[in-house]
Amino acid sequence: xxVRRDEGAIKWILITLCAxxxxxxxxxxxxxxxxxxxxAGFQSYWKSITDEYALKAAVLTLEATAWAVVINxxxxxxxxxxxxxxxxxxxxxxxxxxxxxVTVSPIIAGLIFVLTFGRQSFLFPILDRLxxxxxxxxxxxxxxxxxxxxxxxxxEIIPALTAQGTDEEEAAAQMGASMFTIFRKVTFPHIKWALxxxxxxxxxxxxxxxxxVSVLSGHLRGKTNTLxxxxxxxxxxxxFTGAFAASSILVVMSVVILALRVWLEKKGVKDxxxxx
Amino acid sequence: xxxxxTKSIIPGFGLTFGVTITILSLIVLIPLCSLVVYSAKLSPxxxxxxxxxxxxxxxxxxSIGTSLSAALVNVFMGLALAWVLVRxxxxxxxxxxxxxxxxxxxxxxxxxxxxxxxTTTNGWVGKIAYDLFGVKLAxxxxxxxxxxxxxxIPFVARSVQxxxxxxxxxxxxxxxxxxxxxxxxxxxxxxxxxLPALISGFTLAFARGVGEYGSVxxxxxxxxxxxxxxxxxxxxxxxxxxxxxxxxIALALLLLAFVILSVNAxxxxxxxxxxxxxx
Numbered sequence: 001x002x003v004r005r006d007e008g009a010i011k012w013i014l015i016t017l018c019a020x021x022x023x024x025x026x027x028x029x030x031x032x033x034x035x036x037x038x039x040a041g042f043q044s045y046w047k048s049i050t051d052e053y054a055l056k057a058a059v060l061t062l063e064a065t066a067w068a069v070v071i072n073x074x075x076x077x078x079x080x081x082x083x084x085x086x087x088x089x090x091x092x093x094x095x096x097x098x099x100x101x102v103t104v105s106p107i108i109a110g111l112i113f114v115l116t117f118g119r120q121s122f123l124f125p126i127l128d129r130l131x132x133x134x135x136x137x138x139x140x141x142x143x144x145x146x147x148x149x150x151x152x153x154x155x156e157i158i159p160a161l162t163a164q165g166t167d168e169e170e171a172a173a174q175m176g177a178s179m180f181t182i183f184r185k186v187t188f189p190h191i192k193w194a195l196x197x198x199x200x201x202x203x204x205x206x207x208x209x210x211x212x213v214s215v216l217s218g219h220l221r222g223k224t225n226t227l228x229x230x231x232x233x234x235x236x237x238x239x240f241t242g243a244f245a246a247s248s249i250l251v252v253m254s255v256v257i258l259a260l261r262v263w264l265e266k267k268g269v270k271d272x273x274x275x276x
Numbered sequence: 277x278x279x280x281x282t283k284s285i286i287p288g289f290g291l292t293f294g295v296t297i298t299i300l301s302l303i304v305l306i307p308l309c310s311l312v313v314y315s316a317k318l319s320p321x322x323x324x325x326x327x328x329x330x331x332x333x334x335x336x337x338x339s340i341g342t343s344l345s346a347a348l349v350n351v352f353m354g355l356a357l358a359w360v361l362v363r364x365x366x367x368x369x370x371x372x373x374x375x376x377x378x379x380x381x382x383x384x385x386x387x388x389x390x391x392x393x394x395t396t397t398n399g400w401v402g403k404i405a406y407d408l409f410g411v412k413l414a415x416x417x418x419x420x421x422x423x424x425x426x427x428x429i430p431f432v433a434r435s436v437q438x439x440x441x442x443x444x445x446x447x448x449x450x451x452x453x454x455x456x457x458x459x460x461x462x463x464x465x466x467x468x469x470x471l472p473a474l475i476s477g478f479t480l481a482f483a484r485g486v487g488e489y490g491s492v493x494x495x496x497x498x499x500x501x502x503x504x505x506x507x508x509x510x511x512x513x514x515x516x517x518x519x520x521x522x523x524x525i526a527l528a529l530l531l532l533a534f535v536i537l538s539v540n541a542x543x544x545x546x547x548x549x550x551x552x553x554x555x
Binding site for chain 2: 011014015017018019021022024025026027028029030032033036071074075077078079081082083085086087088094097098100101103104105106107108110111112113114115116118120121143146147150166169170173174178179182183201204205207208209210211214215227228229231232235240243244247250251254255257258259261262
């Protein structure tokens with residue numbers, strides 16, 4: 001689109017306003033984290049981030065993220081296939097339920113899992129007899145993470161598949177291709193970037209989830225503390241250098257994710273253009 | 277063609293539909309049912325008593341008031357951001373466009389502690405505000421609003437941006453030829469077009485703000501009756517194992533979110549009907 005020429009004054013006032021706003025609200029907090037975490041010198045920074053509990057928290061965070069990505073990818077691909085390639089009754093209801101978790105407050109997400117698996121639930125005696133602990137343990141953290149990131153991948157794939165239609169798959173099926181062949185050779189190339197994009201979004205949210213995980217974690221150092229919870233623990237113990245040092249790890253991750261997003265968006269757009 | 281609607285020749289419906297429903301049930305439906313089952317056990321009187329306690333009511337007021345003002349700020353800034361990114365060329369534009377998504381990528385707790393330290397009376401920003409205007413930011417409703425502005429930045433900008441990009445420049449050119457002033461063009465030609473996107477961005481930011489926890493707990497100071505937000509109250513009830521109160525407060529909050537989103541949905545359908553009616 002041709003960009004309209006605007007009078008200089010309004011243009012630069014608006015640009016300055018936006019730049020200052022983003023600089024204060026977004027960039028300043030990032031700079032502050034980096035500066036504060038390095039204030040006590042690099043050595044103590046290194047000590048903070050290689051602390052035994054910090055590393056354990058990082059491992060648990062990665063574990064929960066990995067689960068969220070795997071489960072939501074399987075779900076996202078299946079749901080997108082079922083919702084876009086077939087007609088069935090109740091389709092709208094299904095997609096409403098898929099999108100529901102993002103509109104629920106993270107604390108309420110945690111609460112519903114406490115009500116499902118907690119002591120007052122009818123499931124509790126069964127789980128107890130089997131020796132399975134879900135809330136205040138790692139499975140609860142994983143469930144909460146999967147819940148809050150639930151629609152992230154399907155939501156990216158569904159539009160891509162809707163736009164593509166069903167003609168190619170129908171043709172492949174007419175020629176006798178099996179489901180997996182169709183998926184691998186026909187559908188997957190269309191959704192590859194959307195899927196990757198969804199995975200990035202899902203991973204970003206999963207790594208940072210705080211509220212829901214906080215409800216379901218037992219807050220045991222080294223056992224059920226994810227990185228964001230570990231940061232809270234340090235912060236409340238007035239270990240600000242440690243808290244900001246641990247935060248800086250997550251800052252680096254989120255900057256990487258942002259860069260990946262921009263790159264993937266460009267890649268996806270280019271792909272679409274080529275196809276057209 | 278009609279027949280295919282019910283029976284498709286593409287294989288895999290059973291498998292994919294089965295997996296979809298199974299995972300959906302395990303992760304979303306069963307937990308939601310347990311919320312419904314549990315709240316059915318609460319007596320209406322008890323529910324009403326819990327949510328009308330003064331401390332609970334004031335936490336709703338804090339949550340709604342701060343989310344509303346943050347969402348309003350984001351409507352203006354989001355519109356300005358979308359406008360600047362679509363209409364102008366300037367150095368650093370790509371960077372500005374990319375960084376808008378930061379609140380989605382940065383863990384809320386990390387944003388929370390950083391914003392808190394910046395806005396205390398000793399912080400980089402808080403000191404300036406306190407010395408110049410005598411205003412305290414952290415541990416006041418103003419602080420909560422700041423955190424919620426941070427969280428809500430992408431919503432409005434990202435919903436208005438595509439609409440503004442698609443907007444046909446011919447209407448504006450026609451208005452110019454007819455001699456309309458710039459301000460009048462904006463209000464009568466452009467604004468009605470982007471209003472639905474603005475409102476949907478506003479609702480999303482508002483609904484997100486009401487439920488937000490991670491970035492707010494640190495900056496709010498959690499003073500009862502003053503800066504205690506509703507999600508925090510749910511959290512503390514849960515820590516006391518008072519599930520009945522926690523569920524009651526949560527139900528009211530869910531109801532509020534539902535109302536906010538429905539109002540938006542109704543509005544959007546009215547607008548889209550009006551547009552398709554005109555066409």
